[in-house]
Amino acid sequence: MHTVTFYDQQQPLESALAVLAAAGCTVGPPVTSVFTLLDTFDGRLHAADLRLVSVSTGRVTELRLADGRSAVAALPAPQAWASTSAPTATPGAPASSVARFAADLPPGPFRSRLAAATEPRALMPVFTYRSVVRGFVKYDRSTKVIVSGSIFEQPTVGRRVDPSAPWLIEVVEQAGHSRAFDSIDEALAGLRLERATHDAITSIAGLAGVALSGVPPSPTVAMHPSTPAGEAVRAVLANLSATIETNWQPTIDELDTEFLHDLRVAVRRTRSVLTEIKNVVADEIRDHYRGEFGWLGNVTSRPRDLDVYLLEWDSYIAPLAPEVRSHLAPVVQLLQRHRSEAHVGLVQAMRSERAAELRSSWATALTTAGFAEQDKSRLAGEPIGAVVAARIRAVHRKLIGDGRRISAGSPAEALHELRKEAKRLRYLVECFASVLPGKQRKAFVDELKALQDNLGEHQDAGVHAGELRDVAHDLDAVTTTTATLVALGQLSEQLDRRCAETRNEFAVRFRAYDSKRVRSALDELLSGLDG
Amino acid sequence: MKVLASYSIKGGVGKTTASVNLAYEAAASGARVLLWDLDPQGAATFFLRAKAKMKGGVDGLIARRGELAAHVRSTEFTAINVVPADFSMRHLDVHLDDVKHPLRRLAQLLEPLAEDYDVAFLDCPPSISLASESVFGASDALLVPTIPTPLSMRALEQLSTFLESWLDPPLLLPFVSMLDRRKKLQRDSVEELLRRWPNALRTTIPNSSIVERMSTERAPIGAFAPRSAAGIAFTDLWREIAVAIWS
Numbered sequence: 001m002h003t004v005t006f007y008d009q010q011q012p013l014e015s016a017l018a019v020l021a022a023a024g025c026t027v028g029p030p031v032t033s034v035f036t037l038l039d040t041f042d043g044r045l046h047a048a049d050l051r052l053v054s055v056s057t058g059r060v061t062e063l064r065l066a067d068g069r070s071a072v073a074a075l076p077a078p079q080a081w082a083s084t085s086a087p088t089a090t091p092g093a094p095a096s097s098v099a100r101f102a103a104d105l106p107p108g109p110f111r112s113r114l115a116a117a118t119e120p121r122a123l124m125p126v127f128t129y130r131s132v133v134r135g136f137v138k139y140d141r142s143t144k145v146i147v148s149g150s151i152f153e154q155p156t157v158g159r160r161v162d163p164s165a166p167w168l169i170e171v172v173e174q175a176g177h178s179r180a181f182d183s184i185d186e187a188l189a190g191l192r193l194e195r196a197t198h199d200a201i202t203s204i205a206g207l208a209g210v211a212l213s214g215v216p217p218s219p220t221v222a223m224h225p226s227t228p229a230g231e232a233v234r235a236v237l238a239n240l241s242a243t244i245e246t247n248w249q250p251t252i253d254e255l256d257t258e259f260l261h262d263l264r265v266a267v268r269r270t271r272s273v274l275t276e277i278k279n280v281v282a283d284e285i286r287d288h289y290r291g292e293f294g295w296l297g298n299v300t301s302r303p304r305d306l307d308v309y310l311l312e313w314d315s316y317i318a319p320l321a322p323e324v325r326s327h328l329a330p331v332v333q334l335l336q337r338h339r340s341e342a343h344v345g346l347v348q349a350m351r352s353e354r355a356a357e358l359r360s361s362w363a364t365a366l367t368t369a370g371f372a373e374q375d376k377s378r379l380a381g382e383p384i385g386a387v388v389a390a391r392i393r394a395v396h397r398k399l400i401g402d403g404r405r406i407s408a409g410s411p412a413e414a415l416h417e418l419r420k421e422a423k424r425l426r427y428l429v430e431c432f433a434s435v436l437p438g439k440q441r442k443a444f445v446d447e448l449k450a451l452q453d454n455l456g457e458h459q460d461a462g463v464h465a466g467e468l469r470d471v472a473h474d475l476d477a478v479t480t481t482t483a484t485l486v487a488l489g490q491l492s493e494q495l496d497r498r499c500a501e502t503r504n505e506f507a508v509r510f511r512a513y514d515s516k517r518v519r520s521a522l523d524e525l526l527s528g529l530d531g
Numbered sequence: 532m533k534v535l536a537s538y539s540i541k542g543g544v545g546k547t548t549a550s551v552n553l554a555y556e557a558a559a560s561g562a563r564v565l566l567w568d569l570d571p572q573g574a575a576t577f578f579l580r581a582k583a584k585m586k587g588g589v590d591g592l593i594a595r596r597g598e599l600a601a602h603v604r605s606t607e608f609t610a611i612n613v614v615p616a617d618f619s620m621r622h623l624d625v626h627l628d629d630v631k632h633p634l635r636r637l638a639q640l641l642e643p644l645a646e647d648y649d650v651a652f653l654d655c656p657p658s659i660s661l662a663s664e665s666v667f668g669a670s671d672a673l674l675v676p677t678i679p680t681p682l683s684m685r686a687l688e689q690l691s692t693f694l695e696s697w698l699d700p701p702l703l704l705p706f707v708s709m710l711d712r713r714k715k716l717q718r719d720s721v722e723e724l725l726r727r728w729p730n731a732l733r734t735t736i737p738n739s740s741i742v743e744r745m746s747t748e749r750a751p752i753g754a755f756a757p758r759s760a761a762g763i764a765f766t767d768l769w770r771e772i773a774v775a776i777w778s
């Protein structure tokens with residue numbers, strides 16, 4: 001199935017309408033419609049080549065999901081989605097009042113398809129435009145539609161009528177009728193109109209200068225291995241600071257769980273860069289902000305742990321019998337309450353004077369002349385490639401040394417510490433990704449990730465088993481049924497088992513990482529960068 | 532893509548009515564729908580105003596190099612496409628017998644379209660044959676319209692017994708079709724069916740003159756009488772199926 005869009009700055013619409021009439025198309029009445037493109041904050045639908053559009057015509061609102069290849073799926077919008085529209089034409093400005101989730105839709109293929117591409121992120125308006133729309137169709141002899149399309153007159157984004165596109169025509173091929181589509185495509189092309197091989201909304205976004213790719217968090221910035229380390233570190237930290245700021249208010253507003261995740265990761269990456277890249281940032285600045293970002297990271301820990309718990313809940317309880325699962329409703333309610341309480345604590349910390357001072361003074365520090373010192377004993381003037389390569393080797397060496405010391409009898413804390421070291425190594429590789437060769441970087445990160453997955457699962461199962469014990473204390477002794485307590489016991493066993501399994505698996509995973517293969521991958525990654 | 536076959540060993544129970552109306556309801560609820568008419572009578576093809584012609588006939592389609600995409604046609608509903616049937620479809624069994632792995636052939640033909648559609652309805656002829664087994668091999672669920680009468684229930688029982696020998700059988704989702712609530716025997720049979728088949732869908736489709744109008748309107752009920760009892764019943768039936776399959 002093909003879709004093409006035509007538009008023109010000069011010709012009157014009548015000439016195109018005449019072409020459609022001559023081709024045997026029937027044009028419908030004009031209907032004023034409001035279109036709102038929805039996507040996640042990080043543009044997951046755009047990345048998956050999907051368009052979710054809410055179309056309002058008076059009282060009726062429809063949600064349409066299109067991929068440009070197959071038929072457009074459409075369903076009536078639930079009541080809560082009916083008022084969805086972008087508050088501004090500016091992407092990257094999330095508004096809590098219009099956040100929606102795929103899970104809000106009725107069960108069915110539309111929801112499943114949307115959820116697979118977006119969960120757990122919320123859907124938010126990217127941009128809204130208004131237009132007078134006339135549908136057109138061409139029928140065959142049995143009154144079956146063989147070509148369809150729409151004419152958009154004076155699309156208005158925000159309050160502005162875009163003079164570069166007083167009208168657009170979108171033509172959609174119907175299965176089995178490519179000839180009919182080709183003939184209309186050809187006839188309209190004969191008018192020497194601008195022709196685009198995508199849908200009208202993409203053309204309108206392009207003409208209005210609206211970017212559709214969202215704001216995916218990127219830990220790295222473009223730099224060359226020879227860039228002075230002071231300059232490179234400052235650029236990386238400024239980029240992370242921008243990510244923290246972007247996710248700050250949506251985290252407070254709880255638009256979705258991933259804002260907190262992205263904020264937390266940016267905070268920890270910041271602290272990690274300050275810790276690991278020694279002798280580049282001025283000591284006074286480095287020491288102060290390591291402490292402050294450590295504090296900020298810590299206040300995000302509990303709400304994030306509970307977010308992960310709730311996101312993983314279905315997979316935790318999946319092995320339990322359905323009747324056992326049904327008795328766990330009070331437990332999940334209590335976890336949700338704990339999560340809400342943790343969020344209140346987080347918001348208090350984020351709105352505190354300490355947080356305000358941290359954000360404003362950090363923004364200032366990043367621009368001060370003395371941020372990175374350049375005297376001979378320090379590395380700020382050294383090429384970042386060599387500085388990063390040395391640090392990656394050092395952190396990797398420590399990770400291997402500490403991992404080798406872990407035995408069957410080592411406490412869980414030893415694995416937790418190792419997990420933190422693996423994260424620090426990963427952050428270094430990711431934050432300075434642009435000075436590392438892409439293919440080799442991916443190969444090395446894949447090896448590291450396999451180890452991290454094991455350590456992460458072990459840690460999550462342990463933390464969540466502990467949380468479950470707290471929940472057991474908090475359950476109302478009077479109203480809690482025996483069935484719930486039995487179900488809680490089974491879930492607890494389940495988590496303990498998962499914890500033990502990942503603990504047993506650790507030795508195998510670590511051996512795979514502490515191998516010649518990974519050493520070679522590391523050498524290839526840093527080849528040409530070592531000082 | 533989920534494959535749902537409207538199937539019954541018995542004829543005249545409302546298989547095509549179910550296929551066409553459920554295809555409409557699925558599309559109205561946001562699914563991209565393919566309806567594959569496997570019945571040489573071509574009633575689903577007729578209801579959806581497609582031309583009852585398969586280029587190259589069913590033998591060309593079932594043969595090793597056949598492609599289903601070449602036979603897909605649009606309908607007047609943008610989210611519903613149809614693979615029409617013509618009279619050559621009566622030889623489906625014979626041609627399946629000529630290919631390797633006949634029980635997998637329909638699934639193989641559907642597979643390349645999996646990204647283009649959310650749901651494919653197979654409108655099957657009444658019988659139990661090699662073609663039926665190929666339908667079972669391709670389907671995620673069998674929607675079995677069942678008139679609440681002893682003969683129809685017996686056909687359901689036969690189907691269930693037959694599927695017991697399958698390693699990975701499709702989900703069996705019977706539902707009551709052409710119900711006449713004035714008849715006590717039918718009301719009792721509905722209760723019996725729901726007791727005997729806990730998986731059975733709870734929505735019942737009434738015996739209604741609106742259903743007969745489909746052939747003069749050449750359209751699903753939802754397109755010309757959505758608020759009729761039968762129209763509402765098909766909307767509810769699809770919701771129930773969506774929960775059973777996608778929840």
